[in-house]
Amino acid sequence: MPHRKLIARLQAISGISHDDRAKLERMPYTIKNFAKGDIVARPGERPLSCCVVLSGFLCRQRIVASRNQVTSIYVPGDMPDLHTLHMPVMDRELCSVGDSTIAVVTHSCLRNVLAGSAGLTNAFWRETLIQAEIHREWVDNLGSREALGRVAHLLCEIAARLGSVGLCKEKSFVAPFTQGIIAQACGISVVHMNRTVQEMRRQGLLDWRGHTIELLRRTDLEELAEFNPAYLHVLNSPEKLVLL
Amino acid sequence: MPHRKLIARLQAISGISHDDRAKLERMPYTIKNFAKGDIVARPGERPLSCCVVLSGFLCRQRIVASRNQVTSIYVPGDMPDLHTLHMPVMDRELCSVGDSTIAVVTHSCLRNVLAGSAGLTNAFWRETLIQAEIHREWVDNLGSREALGRVAHLLCEIAARLGSVGLCKEKSFVAPFTQGIIAQACGISVVHMNRTVQEMRRQGLLDWRGHTIELLRRTDLEELAEFNPAYLHVLNSPEKLVLL
DNA sequence: CGCCGTGTTGAAGTGCATCAAGCCATGTGG
């Protein structure tokens, strides 16, 4: 199993043992590269492996009511299809947002390792629980906020998640997002997305040019978005000590 | 661990062994009753137990942008706070929709049993993955559909989930939902919810009087909602055989 | 009885979608 970021995260989340860490590091994997728009997995497929995002971004998406809805965005260190270990069929399309690199680990190999370590099983289980927690935030976001707060919240979340793997210092990060993709994740049209971005610029909350996104006046932005990073700070939490 | 429905479901989902089944049945639990609106767990709490819904309905909710957003609805057989095993802090409020009964099992007891059975660990893990899958459907629903399709989809989902525990035959089920609660889950106002229900009645798709909800012309309804129960049919799927 | 929760209805306002067009940078082929 590759990527120091994933291992570091599992460590932070669940405090895995030295032994387990070694097992992860010994896992065989293969690297795959994707270009913008490439499809990593299709709905209906039954993958025989899971992947870890090494660099770049993936998104999970599907056509709903003639609109492309993005249900998740995955950043380096994430395992977008970890659930296929237990639910064999891909529910939605997995797509590379810009260029990306992933590491692929076979199910059988993963199962072997997990069968031999309750600690790792729990660590991976927790990973999927954090994803569920993120989904609940998205439900709140789409159900209750209007465009400005919605976009602000999503950007805050992405910045926070990138921060925890060292890809966002302070307030700016690099990502190949288009306004269209963020619009599809926020459930609004591209046109209105554009107007919302302009409003955020006008208020001095955002600088987004090309592939660099900068969150300005971050506390104001987070207040506007009602963003509370607690749901992500299961990372680095002191709770890990009392867990098992 | 109580409730035949939960055990039957775990069995169907993951094909647990006779041994594991016995372990579940031997778990000690206590029963709690709640009335409409009672709060089962508060945000910020660190419960020392998990619960199983025995009868009635719970919902997970939170105030977002001055609106109460319902993020999940739990039916008999569900474990609304299973995630507290790994993520100690409740993120949102858990609330009884009508009258309800739950069984409470302590974390320590659950952990003991899970530590002794990889099969059960995987079965419970799968439960949380199904919840995540339901959350993704909600994201699609809130992000892409307008009111009519949204309400239709939610009602189809609830009927299907109730069906899998024998609480919905054919097309009608009993539930203490108000239009207001479904509105809060669908991210629309009560007024518009009411008009949407009337439109569904007008089209002969729905009969909802008091606590009895009847889905009429179900195939038309499911088509309108683009409802595909596959995401719930991990239940009773043949895939369980090739799983582990 | 009077109250309260739920459902229902109308009127007015708004956040957002949709359509349509134009802009700019980048890339590609003749």
Place this chain on the structure above:
DNA sequence: CCACATGGCTTGATGCACTTCAACACGGCG
């Protein structure tokens, strides 16, 4: 090197889905 296509951003005009406010009807209940 220009002609042209392409993808992303931007802008204006129009329409609609939905919200909000306000009022009323109905039944259950203390």
